[in-house]
Amino acid sequence: MYLKKTVFLVTLILMALCFSLSAYATPDDESKDTFFDTFQINQKELAERATKGSLGLYSVSKEGVNKRTDDIEDINNYKVFNLSKGYGKLSVITFSNTKILSGKGEEQTTVGINVFNVSKMGDIVSTDQSIQRIGASGVYNSSIKLDTGDNSVVIAVKKDNLTLYRLFKVNVKEEKTRDYLENLQINLIQPDKSAPAESNTTQGSFIKQVMGSTVDSLTK
Amino acid sequence: MKKSLTKSFILVLLIVASIYQIITLWFDDVSDRNFFYSFLDRVNEIISEPKGEFDKEYMTSPRMLGVFIGISDKDFTIIEKKNIDYDKILGESMTVFNKVLSNGQFEGVYDDASALWQSRGLIFSLSLIMSKEALASDFNVNVSTFGELSSVQTMGIIPAKEKADKIKVYFIDEQTNQVYIYGLDEKELKERNNNINSYINTTESKTYPPYYSSLKNVDELFKGNILLPLPTSNIRYNNKIKLTTPFVINENFGTEDLEIFVNGFFDNPNVKWTIQNSSDMKYGDDHALVKYNNKAIFEYSSIISNNKVSLGLSEAFNVAEEFIVKDVLLVKGDYQLSSYEKQGEKTIFYYEYEFDGLPLLMDKQLLVSNNMKYPIEITIESGKVVKYKRLLFYMNGVDREEAFSSEFVEALNSFVDKNDIRKEQLDDMYLGYVMNDNNVKLMWIIKYNGKVYSLEL
Numbered sequence: 266m267y268l269k270k271t272v273f274l275v276t277l278i279l280m281a282l283c284f285s286l287s288a289y290a291t292p293d294d295e296s297k298d299t300f301f302d303t304f305q306i307n308q309k310e311l312a313e314r315a316t317k318g319s320l321g322l323y324s325v326s327k328e329g330v331n332k333r334t335d336d337i338e339d340i341n342n343y344k345v346f347n348l349s350k351g352y353g354k355l356s357v358i359t360f361s362n363t364k365i366l367s368g369k370g371e372e373q374t375t376v377g378i379n380v381f382n383v384s385k386m387g388d389i390v391s392t393d394q395s396i397q398r399i400g401a402s403g404v405y406n407s408s409i410k411l412d413t414g415d416n417s418v419v420i421a422v423k424k425d426n427l428t429l430y431r432l433f434k435v436n437v438k439e440e441k442t443r444d445y446l447e448n449l450q451i452n453l454i455q456p457d458k459s460a461p462a463e464s465n466t467t468q469g470s471f472i473k474q475v476m477g478s479t480v481d482s483l484t485k
Numbered sequence: 486m487k488k489s490l491t492k493s494f495i496l497v498l499l500i501v502a503s504i505y506q507i508i509t510l511w512f513d514d515v516s517d518r519n520f521f522y523s524f525l526d527r528v529n530e531i532i533s534e535p536k537g538e539f540d541k542e543y544m545t546s547p548r549m550l551g552v553f554i555g556i557s558d559k560d561f562t563i564i565e566k567k568n569i570d571y572d573k574i575l576g577e578s579m580t581v582f583n584k585v586l587s588n589g590q591f592e593g594v595y596d597d598a599s600a601l602w603q604s605r606g607l608i609f610s611l612s613l614i615m616s617k618e619a620l621a622s623d624f625n626v627n628v629s630t631f632g633e634l635s636s637v638q639t640m641g642i643i644p645a646k647e648k649a650d651k652i653k654v655y656f657i658d659e660q661t662n663q664v665y666i667y668g669l670d671e672k673e674l675k676e677r678n679n680n681i682n683s684y685i686n687t688t689e690s691k692t693y694p695p696y697y698s699s700l701k702n703v704d705e706l707f708k709g710n711i712l713l714p715l716p717t718s719n720i721r722y723n724n725k726i727k728l729t730t731p732f733v734i735n736e737n738f739g740t741e742d743l744e745i746f747v748n749g750f751f752d753n754p755n756v757k758w759t760i761q762n763s764s765d766m767k768y769g770d771d772h773a774l775v776k777y778n779n780k781a782i783f784e785y786s787s788i789i790s791n792n793k794v795s796l797g798l799s800e801a802f803n804v805a806e807e808f809i810v811k812d813v814l815l816v817k818g819d820y821q822l823s824s825y826e827k828q829g830e831k832t833i834f835y836y837e838y839e840f841d842g843l844p845l846l847m848d849k850q851l852l853v854s855n856n857m858k859y860p861i862e863i864t865i866e867s868g869k870v871v872k873y874k875r876l877l878f879y880m881n882g883v884d885r886e887e888a889f890s891s892e893f894v895e896a897l898n899s900f901v902d903k904n905d906i907r908k909e910q911l912d913d914m915y916l917g918y919v920m921n922d923n924n925v926k927l928m929w930i931i932k933y934n935g936k937v938y939s940l941e942l
Contacts, residue, residue: 349702350560363558365695365715367702372907400898401907402706406697406715408558 300379300394304421304428305329312383314432315417320355325428334429343422343429346370346405351420356434360442364435365408366420370399374424378409381417392416413437542806543579544623544799544822545640548612548844549915550575551696551712552688553605553641560701561608562693563712566818566842574684577677578607581642585654586626589669598657598664598700598710605685606643606653608698610710612821612837614638614659622798635660639700639710644681645671652678657700659709694719697893706901708910713893720889723882724942726840726918726925730781730878731814738766738779747775749811750785777877782855785873794868798825801832805863808870814877818842820861831866835859840880844917846930846937847876851920889916891942896929900940906933 301308305325314320324334340355341348348368370376379394393410409418414437421430550564550571564571595601615623615638617631636659643653651668658665671678700710714720732743740761747768748754760767765778773787796804802825809815821844824835838845838860847860857874864872897914901907913932918925919939929940 359557361557365558365560367560367697369702369704400894401902402894402897402900403907404704404706404894404897406892406894408695408715 300377300391300396300421301389303375303396304377304423304430305331306419306421306430307331308389309387311419311432312387312389315381315383315389315434316387318356318434320432320434322429322431325430327426337429340431341368343370343420343431345374345424345427346376346399346422348405348420352418352433352435355432356436358436358438359411360438360440362411362413362437363408364411366406368405369403370405370422371424372399372401372403374399374422376405376407377419377421377423378407379419379421380409380411381419382412382415383417411435411437413439540576542803544613544619544802544825545579545582545609545611545615546575546822547609548821549610549712550578551608551610551698551710552685552693553602553608553698553701554685554688555602555605556689559689559693559695561696561698561712562688563696564688564693566839570684574607574681577680578609578642581652581674581677581681582640582654583624584674585652585667585669586624586630588673589651589654589667591630591632592651592653592666592668595664595666597662601641601643601655601664602701604643604646605682606641607681607685608639608641608700608710608712610712611638611640613824619798620656622800623802625799631656631665634658634663634665642681644678644685646682648672657709692719706897706911707914708912711911711914713914714889714916716890716892721886722841722843722889722916722927723884723886724927725883726845727881727883728878728920728923728925729881732777732877733779733781736779738777740766743777744768746813747777749813750775780855781877782857783873783875783877785870787869787871789871790867790869792867795830796832796865796868798832801865802834804865804868804870805834808863808873812873812875814879819880823859831864831871834863834865836861836863838880840918841882841886843927844915844930845880845925846917846919846939848920848922851876889942891929893929896940896942897931900931900933900938904933909933 310331322334322337323331325331341351346368348366350365350367375398377396379391381389381391384390392412395407395409397407399405416435418433418435419430552562554562564574614636616636617634618628620631620637621628634656637656638659639657641655645652648671650671652671652674653666653668656665695715697713697715698710699707732739743766751757751770751773757768757770765776768775773785776784819839820836821839822834823837826833835858860876862874863870911931911933915930917930919928927942931938
């Protein structure tokens with residue numbers, strides 16, 4: 266009788282311990298700090314900018330001063346690193362909870378991405394991140410996970426004395442919203458699912474472009 | 486009168502009995518080697534197994550059939566060869582290429598590929614570089630259709646989105662990277678256009694893993710379009726495969742099974758002769774000779790006919806493809822055309838093995854020691870196969886398929902760094918099986934400066 270109770274109690278204690286381990290053993294805080302330490306990004310300032318919607322490019326000085334900079338027009342350019350698949354705008358609406366980023370950069374450039382939200386207390390709560398150092402090939406590939414709703418995304422780049430980061434806002438709509446919109450389209454106009462979701466051009470523009478292009482000497 | 490009637494009756498009985506006896510003698514058991522055996526066997530085969538018409542095969546069949554989707558979590562994916570829909574979508578695509586080139590119009594030339602990423606489409610990475618002459622022969626169009634185009638290893642289809650649009654096909658010049666575009670009204674290929682469009686849309690699903698395209702990312706490290714898998718749990722392959730030699734058990738030939746296999750190469754297997762040596766088996770008749778040695782080299786050669794038939798490249802390729810069907814140990818998907826060579830009147834087609842849709846690179850030494858360039862070689866002359874040589878083996882996965890976890894960027898970085906080729910261009914990079922001694926395992930394969938390198942996952 267006592268043995269049964271003891272076994273039950275020990276099992277219960279073990280289960281409780283397992284729960285606490287899994288609940289508190291996530292390296293979120295530590296890795297979050299690693300990210301912000303690597304790029305010397307001031308978390309408080311970043312949280313403020315994210316809350317105010319001050320999206321855009323920032324530079325970090327040797328002393329760790331984070332300053333707004335507008336000297337690069339191309340949204341995917343970070344001087345020593347270029348994204349070929351990144352974001353086309355600073356504020357983006359998407360239906361996908363995953364984003365793949367690809368690009369090329371100078372060897373030994375560190376590229377980091379952090380996805381976060383700002384808590385009511387004004388603290389940064391990271392939900393996903395990646396830090397990679399570009400190797401000899403110069404090729405960069407990464408994928409990040411986004412939560413449904415609002416996400417702030419920082420893409421940061423560091424090489425020697427240069428540190429730059431760009432702040433984006435990404436709103437992930439639920440899949441059912443897309444289904445609803447698609448069904449709505451079917452009722453009103455011709456359905457068209459075949460244009461790339463993140464393309465900046467209008468549907469059919471390629472064909473028009475081709476039709477309108479100068480036909481070279483072959484046809485002459 | 487009565488006497489003559491009795492005689493006639495006995496005579497009729499005798500005639501009937503003799504006819505019965507003759508029939509029994511000749512047709513008692515058709516599997517017996519009686520006078521009509523070969524004839525009946527042939528007829529029986531034709532009746533029981535109708536072969537149907539042989540479909541045209543294209544040299545432009547891709548090593549990788551890519552799909553450009555352009556969504557947030559997936560720019561590209563591929564339709565794996567083991568996918569149940571692969572043959573269907575490939576067949577539809579080849580018809581589209583054919584029809585657009587034959588009935589459509591040349592639309593123009595782009596200096597780079599950036600315009601291709603405005604609409605979803607299919608992109609074909611070919612297993613060999615095709616000259617414009619070879620392309621013209623393959624699609625049965627005049628070579629002038631391709632204008633200044635030199636050679637091609639990447640081509641694609643952009644289906645029409647609206648009725649007023651055109652279905653487009655394009656070819657990327659291997660030398661200049663220019664894109665040659667051809668178009669045809671959607672209504673001419675309506676059903677196929679719809680099928681391709683709806684198939685492309687299905688590849689948004691998570692079962693199709695994301696791929697990286699060097700062409701879309703303007704990655705100057707690579708020539709042409711290289712499609713490489715991004716790490717995902719949806720790609721599953723065997724890490725190792727096992728090769729076993731058929732018909733050789735403890736250095737002895739399994740003659741019965743070997744003969745059944747060899748019979749497929751003879752028009753009349755019953756009249757063939759057999760010579761058994763310790764190191765090889767030979768079979769022959771008046772038209773062909775078949776050899777199989779204990780090093781697993783199978784060789785068929787036939788006597789060149791006097792009829793001088795001159796075939797075009799595509800026709801010769803189709804003769805080769807039709808002949809391979811006779812080899813019952815090979816199934817479609819086990820091999821892929823890798824190269825071809827013209828030697829006077831002869832055309833030699835070289836094939837590589839494939840396992841699970843990935844190429845299998847043979848031990849170079851093994852091929853050289855057997856006077857071979859590739860593990861499967863077919864020579865066409867005077868309109869027929871005069872030589873068929875192949876390294877014979879069964880391929881089996883060693884373990885269960887496992888999720889693929891290696892990152893191509895790491896392999897690429899280590900290769901570029903080790904060889905210090907930061908400003909050079911690589912010819913190709915892909916996943917494949919590599920044979921070292923008798924071990925075959927999954928590796929990264931890089932082609933650079935005409936040489937092939939393999940890297941651990």
